[in-house]
Amino acid sequence: MGRWEPNARMRLVRAAIDLFAEQGYDKTTVAQIAERAGLTKTTFFRHFPDKREVLFAGQEVHARLLADGIAGAPAGATPLQAVAAALDAVTATFVPEQREFGPRLHDVIAAHKELREREVFKRAGLGAAMTEALTARGVPDPAASLAADLGVRAFTRAFERWIEPANDQPFPELARQALDELRTAVATLA
Amino acid sequence: MGRWEPNARMRLVRAAIDLFAEQGYDKTTVAQIAERAGLTKTTFFRHFPDKREVLFAGQEVHARLLADGIAGAPAGATPLQAVAAALDAVTATFVPEQREFGPRLHDVIAAHKELREREVFKRAGLGAAMTEALTARGVPDPAASLAADLGVRAFTRAFERWIEPANDQPFPELARQALDELRTAVATLA
Structure with a gap:
């Protein structure tokens, strides 16, 4: 077995999600x-x-793509236009396989407090990456972190809609819609 | 030693924060x-x-106080006015001792990833409690969860300012100010 397996990372993710769904998160080692993915434990620990x-x-x-998307937005873009560009950048990288295992991923996280905590922390990390990128564009705080938070919420809402079996809209389109809904809701508060 | 010690909970909190600051979080058992607080391990586990x-x-x-504050706001209050009432309710309960150990609490959490995760999860829990209370008042989603998030942010920002040694403003006043700043920032995004 070579040191670098093609697609090892995605194979490990798929194997883990399959096993967690089949026999439970706690019982899976x-x-x-690694065995289900046809890889060694050493390879597993090289990735996770x-x-x-x-x-x-x-x-x-995802954090890097979001930050790069904000950095690359046109100079005159508003904070939320920059966030929209970030969502375009990250959602465009999602593949059909991620949509297919989305519901199982969602279920295993929902069933474990430890994983729900980690999920919340992941969102905070994505928000921090966007906040930093917006700050670098000259957006003052707290506007930068609020705009970043709207981006994370739009991403999360759009992901949940994207993985619904009946959905036929592309992820980037759903993310733009979700961000528009959030902007409208924010206007009612201000 | 009686089954219920007066103030046991606060004594355990103070002892823990003192020990974490003195010898580190990882090394403290x-x-x-319990010993530092003059209590038994059994008493500890009755509380935590x-x-x-x-x-x-x-x-x-805090989650209950925030939710009750929102529920008790006048019928015509806007979502952010209800959130302001919630902040009044919770910040009024803070005592000088909490201000005194605030910086040490802050430092120990900042130094451990596990604790930062837990802190983020705590904030999400406070936000969820406020979202539920706002929803019960008829505030639609996502406006309810966005207003709740502004409340959590205002609480966090105000707490950080309240525990600064140079601060001489009361916590409720700082929370109101922080919420006003956030409302202004949100208006620039909408």
Whole structure:
């Protein structure tokens, strides 16, 4: 077995989600995940520190894509226009396989307090990445962190709609819609 | 030693924060916290499931006070006016001792990823309690959860200012100010 397996990361994610759904999160070991993926435990630990982190595999990449999307928005863009560009950047990278295992991912996280905590922390991390990028564009605080929070909420709401079996809209379109809804709701508060 | 010690909960919180600051969070045991507080381990476990939860002792009480504050706001109050009433209700219960150990509490949480995660989860819990109370008043979603989030942010910002040594403003006043700043920032986004 070579040192770098093609697609090892995604294979581990798929194997973990399948096993968590089949036999439960608590009963599943790293060894079982690696075996199901046709990889070694060593390869597992090259990608993830533990089984929990497999469920949050995308966090660093998503944070970077969101930050880059904000940095790359046109100079005259408003904070929420920059956030919309960030959502375009990250949602465009999602593949049909992620939509397919979305509901199982959602269920296993919902069933464990430890995982719900980690999910909340992931969202905070995505928000922090966007806040930093908005601040670098000159958006003052707290407007920067509020705009970032609307971006995280739009991402979360759009993901939940995207993985619904009846949905036929692309993820980027759903994210734009969700951000518009949030902007409208914010206007009623201000 | 009687079954119910006067002020046991606050004594355990103070002992834990003192020990965490003196010798580190990782090195401190439940037995040491109980001993420092002049209580038994059994008493400790009557109040908290583990040493981590001592640092988040107020969460349930604060969530209830916030929800009750929203429920008790005048019928014609806007969502943010109801949130302001909730902040009044919760901040009025804080005592000088909490201000005094605030900086040490802040430092120990900042130094441990596990505790930062728990802190983020606590805030999400406070937000959920306010969202539910706003929804019960007929505030539609996502306006309810956005207003609740502004409340949590105002609470957090005001707490950070309240525990600064140079501060001489009361906590409720700081919370009102912080909520006003957030409302102004939101208006720039909408």
